[in-house]
Amino acid sequence: MAYNPFSLEGKTILITGASSGIGRGIAVECSKIGAKLVISGRNEKRLQDTLSQLQGEGHLALQADLSTQEGVDALVEQCPPINGFVPCAGIPKMQSVKHINRKDLEEIVWINQEVPIILTTELLKKKKLQKKSSIVFIASLSGIFVANMGESIYSTTKAAISGFAKGAALELAAQGTRVNTICPGLVPTSILEMSNEMFSEDQLMESTKGKYPLRRLGKPEDMAYAAIYLLSDASDWVTGINMKVDGGYSLL
Amino acid sequence: MTLDEFVARFAEEFDETPEEEFKAETVFKDLDEWGSLTALSIISMVDEEYDKRITGADLRSVSTIEELYNLVESK
Numbered sequence: 596m597a598y599n600p601f602s603l604e605g606k607t608i609l610i611t612g613a614s615s616g617i618g619r620g621i622a623v624e625c626s627k628i629g630a631k632l633v634i635s636g637r638n639e640k641r642l643q644d645t646l647s648q649l650q651g652e653g654h655l656a657l658q659a660d661l662s663t664q665e666g667v668d669a670l671v672e673q674c675p676p677i678n679g680f681v682p683c684a685g686i687p688k689m690q691s692v693k694h695i696n697r698k699d700l701e702e703i704v705w706i707n708q709e710v711p712i713i714l715t716t717e718l719l720k721k722k723k724l725q726k727k728s729s730i731v732f733i734a735s736l737s738g739i740f741v742a743n744m745g746e747s748i749y750s751t752t753k754a755a756i757s758g759f760a761k762g763a764a765l766e767l768a769a770q771g772t773r774v775n776t777i778c779p780g781l782v783p784t785s786i787l788e789m790s791n792e793m794f795s796e797d798q799l800m801e802s803t804k805g806k807y808p809l810r811r812l813g814k815p816e817d818m819a820y821a822a823i824y825l826l827s828d829a830s831d832w833v834t835g836i837n838m839k840v841d842g843g844y845s846l847l
Numbered sequence: 848m849t850l851d852e853f854v855a856r857f858a859e860e861f862d863e864t865p866e867e868e869f870k871a872e873t874v875f876k877d878l879d880e881w882g883s884l885t886a887l888s889i890i891s892m893v894d895e896e897y898d899k900r901i902t903g904a905d906l907r908s909v910s911t912i913e914e915l916y917n918l919v920e921s922k
């Protein structure tokens with residue numbers, strides 16, 4: 596057998612937000628390195644697209660709208676026992692501090708912050724998360740390492756997740772479960788369209804040159820390779836970290 | 848919202864530029880205070896007042912406040 600300390604053979608991994616962008620990228624790469632996937636997304640068609648891109652057999656797609664408690668409960672109910680959990684569903688919202696309103700605040704905090712926390716708790720309570728599991732939150736550079744114009748609420752939720760990850764890492768170490776975050780730099784996905792298209796193609800190319808020492812924007816695969824490391828036994832002694840994957844953006 | 852009201856509401860998003868500098872025909876991108884923060888504020892203001900979403904590309908496609916008003920009204 597070929598030497599591969601990053602193999603996910605024998606592990607079942609639940610990924611939310613797997614119907615698009617980074618979550619889809621993580622699901623596809625994890626399947627290539629041997630994992631069984633339980634993928635979840637809101638849009639059935641896009642979720643099926645991801646399912647069709649997965650390698651190997653035995654994967655499961657669970658459609659769930661996580662904007663309601665019922666949707667969250669249904670996902671936990673249907674989820675089989677897992678060894679890895681990557682809550683990747685998230686929404687942006689560009690808004691200046693002066694224009695924050697309670698409705699938007701509650702919506703973003705719910706999806707980006709409360710749902711990942713509630714899912715973690717419920718998966719533990721219902722004994723879906725096996726001993727020696729790995730949880731990988733998809734946080735952001737925003738709020739943890741940098742600030743960007745218009746992202747104050749978004750940053751709040753990502754910093755909160757990073758805080759939760761540390762607390763959970765400490766408690767869950769008793770059962771050998773590790774908890775870490777990945778903090779991505781800019782990855783062009785549908786999330787950018789939703790954030791009011793503040794960036795034009797030109798601006799993106801400009802930012803690539805100027806702001807990213809490694810001279811390109813991120814790809815879902817960049818996040819997937821980091822996730823594979825954190826999900827695999829190769830990171831058996833790694834817990835409570837924020838792993839920047841940002842092409843050097845935060846160095847400048 | 849009338850054009851005059853829109854111009855007044857647009858002006859409120861600026862902290863440094865005096866109110867009298869804002870006219871329907873003002874080329875807002877030439878204002879010293881125009882930048883990513885004011886652009887963001889205008890997008891948020893339109894969202895708040897009209898419940899309509901304009902994009903950075905929309906802002907780039909017009910030059911005067913009146914043109915922006917027409918664009919927002921037509922959405």
Ligand SMILES: NC(=O)c1ccc[n+]([C@@H]2O[C@H](COP(=O)([O-])OP(=O)(O)OC[C@H]3O[C@@H](n4cnc5c(N)ncnc54)[C@H](OP(=O)(O)O)[C@@H]3O)[C@@H](O)[C@H]2O)c1
Binds near residue numbers: 687733
């Ligand atoms: N792209 C970046 O530059 C970047 C940078 C830093 C961090 N991140 C983080 O990475 C994560 C993934 O973002 P992405 O860039 O891959 O964005 P994306 O392509 O827009 O994907 C977002 C995912 O979240 C799911 N989702 C959103 N609301 C949902 C809801 N109410 N119920 C269930 N699923 C829901 C979407 O499902 P449907 O498509 O099925 O609706 C989709 O699968 C987010 O947490 C984001 O904050 C992204």
